[in-house]
Amino acid sequence: MRNRSFLFTVLTALFCVALLVSNIIAGKLWAAPGGPVLPVAVWLFPIVYILGDVIPEVYGLKAARQVIALGFCLNVMAVLFFYLCLALPAPDFWKNQQAFETVLGFTPRLLVASFVGYLVGTNANAWTLVLIKRGTGGKWLWMRTIGSTIVGETLDSALFITIAFWGTVPGGTIPIMILWQASFKIIYEAIATPLTYVVVNWVRRIEGAQ
Numbered sequence: 001m002r003n004r005s006f007l008f009t010v011l012t013a014l015f016c017v018a019l020l021v022s023n024i025i026a027g028k029l030w031a032a033p034g035g036p037v038l039p040v041a042v043w044l045f046p047i048v049y050i051l052g053d054v055i056p057e058v059y060g061l062k063a064a065r066q067v068i069a070l071g072f073c074l075n076v077m078a079v080l081f082f083y084l085c086l087a088l089p090a091p092d093f094w095k096n097q098q099a100f101e102t103v104l105g106f107t108p109r110l111l112v113a114s115f116v117g118y119l120v121g122t123n124a125n126a127w128t129l130v131l132i133k134r135g136t137g138g139k140w141l142w143m144r145t146i147g148s149t150i151v152g153e154t155l156d157s158a159l160f161i162t163i164a165f166w167g168t169v170p171g172g173t174i175p176i177m178i179l180w181q182a183s184f185k186i187i188y189e190a191i192a193t194p195l196t197y198v199v200v201n202w203v204r205r206i207e208g209a210q
Contacts, residue, residue, distance in 0.1 A: 004059075004063070005206075007203060007207065008059060011055060011203070012067050012070065015048060015051040015055070015067055016070065018044055018045070018048045019045075019071045019074075019075060021044060022045040023041070023075060023106075025039075025044065026039045027039070027102070027103060028040045030043075036180040036184075038180065039181075042181065042188070046153075048071075048122070049121075049122070049149055049152060049153060049189060050189060050196055050199075052067075052125050052152070053125070053144075053148060053149070053200075054199050055067055055126075056129050057133070057141070058200060058204055059207075060130075061130045064126040068122045068123060071118075072118065072119060075114075075115070075118070076115075079106060079111060082106070085100070086100060086104060110164050112163060113160045113163035113164035114164075116163060117155070117156040117160035117163070118156065120155050120156065121152040121156025121157075121159070122152060122156075124151050124152045125149065125152025125153075126148070128144070128148040128151045128152065129148035142193050142197070145189065145193055145196050149185070149186055149190075153185040154178075154186075156182075157178050157182040157185070161174055161177045161178050161181065165177065
């Protein structure tokens with residue numbers, strides 16, 4: 001599409017908001033049924049991948065890559081503002097500095113893990129979706145949304161957890177953490193596939209796309 005619509009802007013905004021909020025809430029852990037401990041962001045971050053399916057499906061790979069790059073730049077900007085906020089001196093009577101540092105402070109290692117996982121995972125998701133679409137002649141949307149998610153979320157989880165926790169947890173724990181996190185996100189999107197169909201078809205109809 002030569003001209004980007006207001007709807008494209010809205011989808012881009014939702015993508016970026018889901019990404020930024022996911023990174024802020026990632027420090028809160030959730031004791032999931034059955035024993036696994038996961039970041040609460042696993043409930044929100046898959047929306048990044050759902051939108052990451054809708055955008056290349058309707059607008060193409062170039063548009064998807066631009067949205068991914070924008071999300072990355074906004075994420076970096078947010079982190080810089082967080083560090084500036086935490087570095088500014090607070091008055092003696094204000095007692096919430098530690099709470100702010102707990103929520104908004106990111107160690108360099110976690111930042112690298114998050115950025116690498118995001119860039120590799122989302123780009124792999126978009127590329128895989130487009131390749132499957134070409135290979136199937138545009139048929140079987142469910143195959144490319146779930147297939148691209150398996151590739152993207154697995155790479156994202158593997159890179160993030162390996163970079164973030166290598167050397168800090170027993171080596172045998174890392175594959176289990178990757179498996180739990182990737183599986184949850186993949187199942188999440190598989191369940192959301194009917195919603196993805198509705199959104200893709202609705203956006204196509206509004207945009208007049210095939």
